[in-house]
Amino acid sequence: MTFPHLHVASAFSGHYGVTRPELLAEATAARGGTHAAVTDRNGLYGAVKHIGACLKLGLTPIIGVSLNILSDDGNKLARCVILAHGSDGGLGWSALCQIVSKANQTKQKEAGIKLSELGTLATRDSLAVATVLLGPDSDFGNAVLAEDRVTAAASLVAWRKALPHRGSLAVEITTHLTEPGTPYSMVQARRMLQLADNLGIPAVLTNSVRYLEPDDALTADVLDAARHLEPLGEFTPQPNAQAWLKPQRLMEKLAEEITEEKARAKKLLDTTHKLAEACSLNPEKDCDWGKPKTPEKALLGIDGNPFEVLWQKAHAAINWRYPNAREKKLLEVKHRLSKELITINQLGFATYFLTVADVAQMIRDMRIRIAARGSGAGSLTNYLLGISGVDPIDHDLLFERFLSTERSSLPDIDIDVESARRHDIYRAIFKRYGSQRVTLLSMQSTYRGRGAMRDSGLALGLDDEEIDDIAKNMWRFSARSFRAATETKPELAKFSKALEADRKMNLLVDITERLDRLPRHISMHPCGVILGDGNLLNLTPIEPSGMGLPMSQFDKDDMDPMGMLKLDVLGVRMQSAMAYAIREIEKTTKQHIELDEIPKDDPATFELIRTTNTLGIFQIESPGQRELTGKHQPTEFNDLTIQISLFRPGPMKGNMIAPYLDGRHGFAKPEYLHPDLKPILQETFGVVIFHEHVLRIFDKMTGCGLAKADEFRRSLEDPRVAQSVERFFKTQATNRGYDRQTIEKVWEILASFSSFGFCKAHGAAFALPTYQSAWLKTHFPTEFIAGLLTHDPGMYPRRLLLAEARRLGVNLLPIDVNHSKDEFLVQQLPHSPAFGVRMALTDVKGISEAEVQRIIEHQPYESIADFYLRAKPSRKTLNNLALVGALDELAQASGHHRGDVMQRVKELNLLKTRPKEDPNQTSFVFDLKEQLPRTEDLSKEEKLQAELEILKMDVTEHQIEQFRPMLDAMGVVHSNELVSLRNKSDVLIAGVRVATQTPPMRSGKRVVFLSLDDGHGTADATFFDEAQERTSGILFNTRLLLIAGKTRRTGVNGVSIMAENAWSLRELWSQWLNQQKAG
């Protein structure tokens, strides 16, 4: 056996370790090692990756943790490594998990466990199941260093007393060859060994490793700075660069130097070997490696065979999902279901499906909207179990893309829920299955460009602003190639110049490159929940998460190796917005809408989509999708699936959009390559877009079956395997009688398009909320806008939603202290049967949550003074509320206007203290039937300005309206009129900038896309070189613009403007006003 390193921090020891576990294991294997340990700080963060790497390399894995050990009164006694014993049926592993979980259950900044608790958890039935290594960083080590033999011996005795069982304690001998008299020096190690020998406690040799090579010590310095949050030089740094994974030869030499005696050195190494043997994990038996784990049957309400239950459940749902199906259709459904169930049974995943179905049912019972996403929508079983809402038969989706016997990894079923209820769902899952079976998933974020640079700057003590300045320009390149980037990227030219003269800047570049890709910190995964059986917490350590519920220290990559069931419950704001709209519809119309049951072929909905007024509609509201909508003109649900799938990086890079549109509009004759492929590719006019297409083509031409076809599709991306796939494809296709030319052509498309394609099931799953939101926008615009404003699901600012609301004829009701709440409610208009959206209090600049709650709690108010006394707003909030007209209604009854309100608010705000609320007290100032002063009202412009300033929204009217006389005089066109103009007409448009994009172009030339909102919709203008030069002063920063250009048709309902020039509206306005005066 070569020397086994038993104390090794991997890069998953946050801000401490430098080397990823895979690299450490590879180095050990390359040296002919047999055992490899990872002992991360405060957790088992790198454990699963380490075990996986060991199994791959044929090494025996050892896992431990490095923890602070505390006395009973909470003082730090030591930082110790605790190693789990192995091959003991999982006793060691589960003890380690529990020790780590316990240590992290602390209010202190860093994890820690009391020695007494450690003693209890590290033994089982008076037998040690873990070994604690007492090293130099301890009360014992400190006493040895102070040459206080009595104290040293006493503390060692105390440790043995706390860990009395054979094998539960070993002294860790480590030297980093530091200066004599300091920690980790040779003399300290020697004396520690002598004392251990005197008391008969076994001693082992480690090198307390933090990095693979000495060169990495420099990276460790930078991580130390990040951990201390202080620049280098401000704290005590590591003593030298000795904490690396030293080879056998050097470790033996250290042993000899420490012991100064060959025989004792040999014994030290032997004891180390023996401990490594005791800690050798058998991943399958100790950690339940790779075995799928689900909640116990009883918890899912099952007795008997889970597969039979699944079979019955799915079949029982056929009537629900296909109520009026004919015999032929039912046969098709049953046939497909049988095929899916056979696969599920073969893989042993029945309980898994039942679990997900149980969670989905629970969510629905909570009356929370739920939808599937991803390839799971391709499964009929999921559709029947209510996990997915898309019919895979209707939409031609394939189960094999989701699950097949060719792969045995647990499938990913991702579900989308209302974002606002996500945490409620987590809590409900914990409650339903019990906290011993559920934890949240964690996520390791890694250093990337800017983060790496910021922490590097901190380590060097560079000025924050300076760092931010450079960090801002770190776009589209990885920190790893930072130096190369400084030489080629124009935006870093200034910095590149500085590099020539500035030493610190050079260091900054070098250490930024070193930090790149290292784990940075752990946090709660945005949507993952782990569901296991009653043994879950014996298999994974947990720690508190940001939201209070415990989370596993394992991340998503660890789930499959550990056989853990991960459920992605993703919060989607659009789902919240739609749920909100439905609630408001029910409130105002008493009409209950079952959104998942509405027919998916409503002509009015598609008509609305085709106008390209898609603002607020899921997935298709961006400028690019709007343009595509204009060209594409969808008429049915499948069109939405195709459109969503086309507008993705893959299909865009693969240049699939243009040929598809040409085929659809009859500009080009679809090319099917072979009559056999026509049924497969008809929906996309011969263009291979979906993974499902690739699967079907493979299957059709080779007869390999869809499951195998998906394996082929996956391996196409690997050039080594692709060759053998190519051989298989060509031989089989030839055998089946296809001609050479067809085979060559099809193969070319398969090979090149595979990495560009998109999973149709995923597109179809997304198309459902797209259709649903479009339907709501079509039929219930007021309630839908209220939902959008409340849950803000889209990419645009709220004020653009208001513009859209006005365009749709939705009434907007101003903020009012008597009627506004913390949500955008649908309310009846005063003196009218019509409804409108009431602006919420939450959007007032600077208003606190407590103020909002107080205002709501004390509604209604009789007067301004009454509001002032009971709602107790701050001066600023009172002023802001008055300015945006929230107090107008209180004054209107007595015939007063906002100017008077402002005057009254000024009086109130002058009072030094707010008088106590006292009904008996009557003073002039607080007479509830107050007399308002008479002053001049605010001008229309002032009111609009206040709204924009305080609410960031123009509620009373579109801000463009203030320029109306000038715009009309100039003949400015409304954006909704563009579509009726001839191609290449000269036009002027005016509006508020809502989006500016400069996508990278193949030619390398920059094109600027600018979207303006003018209250009638959104107009998109394109600026090429010349126009960019002409308008350089305002192109990127002026908000209100007038653009001159020519119309350019892009499709039936698609028009954009080729800009020729642009001006600031405000400047034009003041010139125009002057002219009017002069005129």
Added chain:
Amino acid sequence: MNQINEPVAMVVNGNGEPIGFKWRGSNFLVANKPTRWFARRQWWKEAARVQRGIGVDVIEVEMWRLLASDLAKHTCLQYELLHSVNSNDWRLVLVYP
């Protein structure tokens, strides 16, 4: 304790341990088993570049503490020497007392 920073010509044994050196024209003979350790450098103050793979010399330096007798003056003092491993340069940095 005198801080010095001057090159010396060093003679070492088979294990790389110093046995004698020449400094300011005098010859010194090592009189005990010398102690070696590794000290660190403040690279952030000194180094021009620290890119990956630059080597351990920017961060670490080998130090020796030993007793040596000045063969001419017949004095025996404690010395600290710095050894640059790559270039094999030796510098005397401290003399006690």
